Amino acid sequence: MFLTITTTGTAENPATDLGFLLHKHPDRVRVENQSHGTAHVFYPEATAERCTAALLLEVDPVALVRRGQGKGRGGAPDAALAQYVNDRPYAASSLLAVALSGVFRTALKGQCALRPELPEQVRPLRIEIPVLPARGGAELVHRLFGPLGWDLVQAEAVPLDEQFPEWGDSRYVRLVLEGELRLADALRQLYVLLPVLDDSKHYWIAPDEVDKLLRAGDGWLAAHPENGLISSRYLARHKRLTQDAIERLELVRLAEADGSEVEEIDNAVDETRDTEERPVPLAVQRREAILAALRGAGAARVLDLGCGQGQLVQALFKDVSFTEIVGMDVSVRALNIAAKRLRLERMGERQSARVTLLQGSLAYTDKRLAGYDAAVLSEVIEHLDLERLPALEYAVFGSARPRTVLVTTPNVEYNVRWETLPAGHVRHGDHRFEWTREEFRAWAGQVAQRHGYEVAYVPIGDDDPEVGPPTQMAVFTQTETIGTTNTPKEGEAA
Ligand code: SAH
Numbered sequence: 001m002f003l004t005i006t007t008t009g010t011a012e013n014p015a016t017d018l019g020f021l022l023h024k025h026p027d028r029v030r031v032e033n034q035s036h037g038t039a040h041v042f043y044p045e046a047t048a049e050r051c052t053a054a055l056l057l058e059v060d061p062v063a064l065v066r067r068g069q070g071k072g073r074g075g076a077p078d079a080a081l082a083q084y085v086n087d088r089p090y091a092a093s094s095l096l097a098v099a100l101s102g103v104f105r106t107a108l109k110g111q112c113a114l115r116p117e118l119p120e121q122v123r124p125l126r127i128e129i130p131v132l133p134a135r136g137g138a139e140l141v142h143r144l145f146g147p148l149g150w151d152l153v154q155a156e157a158v159p160l161d162e163q164f165p166e167w168g169d170s171r172y173v174r175l176v177l178e179g180e181l182r183l184a185d186a187l188r189q190l191y192v193l194l195p196v197l198d199d200s201k202h203y204w205i206a207p208d209e210v211d212k213l214l215r216a217g218d219g220w221l222a223a224h225p226e227n228g229l230i231s232s233r234y235l236a237r238h239k240r241l242t243q244d245a246i247e248r249l250e251l252v253r254l255a256e257a258d259g260s261e262v263e264e265i266d267n268a269v270d271e272t273r274d275t276e277e278r279p280v281p282l283a284v285q286r287r288e289a290i291l292a293a294l295r296g297a298g299a300a301r302v303l304d305l306g307c308g309q310g311q312l313v314q315a316l317f318k319d320v321s322f323t324e325i326v327g328m329d330v331s332v333r334a335l336n337i338a339a340k341r342l343r344l345e346r347m348g349e350r351q352s353a354r355v356t357l358l359q360g361s362l363a364y365t366d367k368r369l370a371g372y373d374a375a376v377l378s379e380v381i382e383h384l385d386l387e388r389l390p391a392l393e394y395a396v397f398g399s400a401r402p403r404t405v406l407v408t409t410p411n412v413e414y415n416v417r418w419e420t421l422p423a424g425h426v427r428h429g430d431h432r433f434e435w436t437r438e439e440f441r442a443w444a445g446q447v448a449q450r451h452g453y454e455v456a457y458v459p460i461g462d463d464d465p466e467v468g469p470p471t472q473m474a475v476f477t478q479t480e481t482i483g484t485t486n487t488p489k490e491g492e493a494a
Contacts, residue, residue, distance in 0.1 A: 001059065001096050003190075004044070005183075006052040006126040015051035019043070020115050021183050022053055022107050032103055036060065039099045057099045094195030096129075101191055108191060108216075110184030119184050127177040127186060131158060134173045135199040141173060143226055144193050150179035188216045196233040209235055210245045214252070222252035248333055251309055254428065255283075282461050286471055287315050289460045290376055290406055293475055295321070297404040299374035303328065305362055305396065306380030310338025317342065317355055326372070328358040335359055362392045369400035377407045379471075382431045389443075397451035397476070405453070405476040407444065408460065410434045413467040437468050444474040452480030 005022075009015030019026040026046035032039045037059040045052045101108055110119040134141050138155035145153040154176040157169035177186070192213065213221070213234050221227050231245040290312060294302060300323045304312050307327030316322045329335050335357050339345075344352055360366050362377075363384065369375070375396060384392055396405060410427055412434035418427070426434045435443070441457065448455040453476040459469035 001057045002054065002130055003096060003100075004052050004054045004126075004128045005186075006045075006050065006128075007123045007183075008050050009048055009123075011048050014048035016046050016048060017115070017118055017121075018051045018053055018183075019046070020112055021118055022104055023112075024053065024103075026051060026053075030103075034099055034102055036095050036098065039103050041103055055096075055099065055103060057096055059095055094198050094200070097191050097194040100187060100194075104187055108184060108187045110182065119182065122180050122182055124180050125178070125183065125186055127175075127190070129175045129194075131172050132175045132194070132197060133171055133199075134175075134197045135171060136197070137171075138173050141175060141197065144196065144230070145177060145189070147224055147226075148189055148220055149181055149185075150177045152176065152178035185219065188218070189220060192216045192221065192230065192234055196230050199233050210241050210248070213245055214248060217249070222249045222256060244333060247331070248337070250430075251334060251337060255309060255311070282470055283311070286378060286408055286460050286473075287312055289458060289473060290378060290408070291315060291319070293406055293458065293473070294374055294376070294404070295319075297374055297475075297477070299404055300324070301371075301373045302326070303369055303372045303375040303400070303402060305369075305375055305377050306330075306383065307338060307357070308334050310335075310341050310357070312376065312378060313338060313355065313357075314342055323354060324356075324372075325354060326356045326358060326369075328360050328362075328366075328369070330359070330361045332359055362395055363388050364391070365395045365399035369395075372400070372402045374404040374406065375400060375402040377405070379408055379410070381407060382409050382426075382433055382435075385432050393447050393451075397447055397453065401451075401478070403478045406473060407476070408471050408473040409440060411440070411468050411470060411472045412436055414461075414464060414470040417464060417467060417470070435472075437472055440472050440474065444476070448476055453478050 005018065007015045007018050009017065016026050022041070024030050024041045026043040029040060029042040032041075034057070037057055040056040040058070041053060042056075043051065043053055106112070107119075112118045132141075132155075134155065136143075138157055141155035142153055155173040158172040158174055159165060160167040160170045213231065217224075217227075217230075221230065224230065227249050228242075228246055231249065232242045235241045235245060294316075300321060302316055302322055302325050304310075304316070304325065304327045307313050307329050308331075310327055313325055313327040316325045327335070327338055329338075338357055342355060344355065344357070347355075358368060360368070362380070377396070381389065381392065396402075410431070412426070413436050415427065415434070437457075444455050444457075447453070455477075456475045458473040458475060460471035460473055461469045463469040
């Protein structure tokens with residue numbers, strides 16, 4: 001099986017830089033033994049104007065079978081021959097993806113110690129795979145590579161036998177991709193999409209496969225319209241792992257969409273000479289409004305209920321006036337991402353004592369939440385069904401009863417101002433409802449009254465004279481400190 005990567009260049013920016021990027025010298029042939037066979041890397045052409053690297057993988061079918069048996073794969077008698085005689089040695093299957101990640105490991109990570117600026121370069125690239133198994137055919141190849149920034153995606157069906165055109169096409173295509181991309185991005189796309197197209201993954205699917213998928217998908221998979229199909233096939237249709245991947249990708253997509261991940265970019269903005277101000281992402285504005293309200297209330301011990309990936313927990317942690325921070329979420333996956341973001345395992349004891357991540361649901365009262373200065377519910381209530389809201393209300397305002405409660409939620413009136421949001425749509429598929437300012441105030445007013453709080457409203461983001469701000473925040477402050485005006489309803493006892 002065979003793959004070529006070609007780039008073009010000039011005397012100042014020579015195409016042979018490809019050798020640095022791939023960590024393989026253009027003048028030499030490299031041979032590497034891999035678990036499934038032997039990988040050869042060589043350069044059929046290498047000039048400043050044009051340079052092509054070729055990866056040829058010789059698969060050892062016997063080694064493949066041995067490895068399969070080692071893992072206890074049985075099979076029908078006629079499957080036995082298929083184990084030896086199959087397309088694996090010839091087609092660019094998932095094995096080629098494994099070889100790619102082995103042979104071009106550093107390139108895939110986008111690293112180049114000698115020339116650190118190179119991996120960031122967007123280069124003209126041409127990738128050709130003469131025989132690519134494509135379950136789903138050329139049409140699926142277009143759906144998969146189409147949204148990924150290539151100028152040309154060509155997938156020609158390979159006939160079963162050129163001598164007998166009436167036999168029709170095989171399930172293989174000849175793939176050509178052309179466009180200007182960073183090499184690492186192109187390689188990471190191939191690493192994921194080759195096995196997806198092959199759709200017969202040859203190795204065991206381990207739980208860390210989801211992590212691998214997310215790492216390789218960094219920067220392109222979360223927003224890909226086919227990310228469900230990609231995850232499912234990549235994970236060999238393993239239901240739970242696929243669900244896991246889809247949920248995590250959704251969190252990534254959300255963070256990307258509302259700019260939670262752009263903090264580094266914000267810093268970069270300060271360094272540009274550009275005087276034009278960049279709009280501050282709404283998620284950042286929300287976080288700042290929340291931090292300001294918490295500081296205003298003099299809160300030191302804070303609950304972040306429905307903390308998601310922990311962006312707010314992290315921001316709270318950076319301010320020492322918050323002495324105790326608890327992030328709670330119903331999603332273990334979100335909490336795992338939050339723990340990684342906070343690098344909890346690398347913190348010293350004193351520092352880590354300030355943060356706790358808890359798994360729990362706001363639909364139930366929870367003794368662990370009692371006795372805090374403040375609770376934040378940032379973009380959480382709209383994720384619960386309306387019928388569950390009274391339970392959330394009781395859990396927070398009746399049982400946990402922090403002195404201050406901040407609740408933010410989208411203002412549906414503002415949706416007409418989002419350029420990309422079709423009329424009548426909510427901002428996110430998982431929103432069970434989105435409220436007008438009036439609806440939010442009606443709910444918050446009643447909650448305050450029932451539980452002995454007073455409530456004020458703070459707009460977050462551009463406060464449009466007609467439709468109001470994109471995000472609305474209610475700031476509840478306790479007026480009655482003892483007991484509650486409400487008794488637990490059935491099934492809600494602590
Ligand atoms: N507060 C974060 C995340 C908002 S997304 C932010 O502002 O960015 C909504 C979060 O609420 C998700 O992480 C979801 O897992 C969580 N969630 C949904 N229902 C929940 C429930 N019943 N109990 C606790 N968390 C819940």
